[in-house]
Amino acid sequence: MAVYPVARTEEIPEGTFKIVQIEGRSIGVYNVKGEYYAINNYCPHQGAELCKGPVCGTTLESQVYEFIYGRDREILRCPWHGWEFDIKTGKSLFSDKVRARSYPVIEEDGQIGIVIGQPKQREGTEGC
């Protein structure tokens, strides 16, 4: 496992993201409401550059004919076919099995680091 420093916190203010390259991977580092998350810039469906998609909210579980908007700015929607992913975990919203790879993020002294190659890396682990 290795921690890759990728940005200073002030480079990625709340509501923004930065794309970084680590060992040939393109990874989006998102600041969601003050917390940092790293998600692979590759959609597990047909391989679009996921981080070109909009960050948005979505409709929450609800009763029939009820629309409850929520999770504002926590969802990344693929720019191609619109699949929705939870930025915090990389999980798609329609199946636990379908997910974009996500990486643990470490924030220390104003420095953001991404953890890569953790032994038996658990995809979708939330930032520590």
Place this chain on the structure above:
Amino acid sequence: MLKDKQETMPVIDCDVHNQFRGGGDLLPYLDEPWRSQAARFGVPSAGAPYASPVGNKRKDADPPSGLPVGSDPAFMLEHYVNPFNVEYALLCSDSIIGISGFADPDYAAAICRAYNDYVIAEWFPVSSKFKGYMCVAMQDPAQAVREIERIAPHPDIVAVCVIGGSRMPYGDRYFHPIYEACQRHQLPLLIHPGAEGGGIFNPPTAVGYVSNYLQWHTCLPQTYMAHLVSLVCEGVFEKYPEFKVVLCEGGVTWLPPLLWRLDKNFKALRSSAPWLKRMPSEYVRDHCFMTTQPIEEPNNLKHLDMMFEMFDAENMLLFSSDYPHWDFDDPTQILRRLPEEKKRKIFSENARKLFRL
């Protein structure tokens, strides 16, 4: 930056959408009195009566020029056509494709004339990789025929495009003069979805209007099933033995069970269509094509292989991406399991033959 593309075979993409830069693009090509009218009030259209939560375009296809998605031919070449090894991008109008849903037949015919002149003047000259489809308005077959006579001889026009939405099934005798003109000019008719249930069209499903885009888009094959059964049983392919039809963007895997049902019924009910000399499915095999996108994606991909074995997929399918629309299929990602030879036919050779490229 483009992601690394695996080595790809040449592609003839049978569904690429070219968009206008703005409402004014058609004006120079529009006849009066519509030109003055459109200059003052814009070009109205009869679109689908549904809004999609993801919109209709890819979110990563905006030209750097700031022009609308799909409206910048140079960027289309750079972003899609060249990197994906697309030999020909067959252009299918974006926003006027549903013009047959507009109530005024003369207005609709004028828009089609303008569009056809526009695509010939402003898109085809940009690259030899651009060829495409002329549009006709189905409200008035006589004007549609005149337009085919006028435009068909252009070497970059390879088919006549109409929308799936309709006031009646496409086998109806009302439309036959259009098919006769298509045959005369060796142009296939390409049916593209997009405005089912809009304007003067019938509802998009046999039971009426579904509530939203999710349901509407899923049910599009219904319309195609009805058009296809009608085209075959009304004897269109007996009357016009060289006429070909492309069912574009309407799904693929519904075809085999429909044809089983049709053939079975024909064995008992043949006397209703005594002009058919072969099994209905044989007409479909010989006269009809389907484009691949959006390809069905069963969880078990072997099931798609099986569906392909149930009809003449390798000769009837034509690759399409639908670039730059939201349900784009990446040619390097889909149908990867197909053997090379079949894939080559579907990705380019079938289209080359059909459109005489």
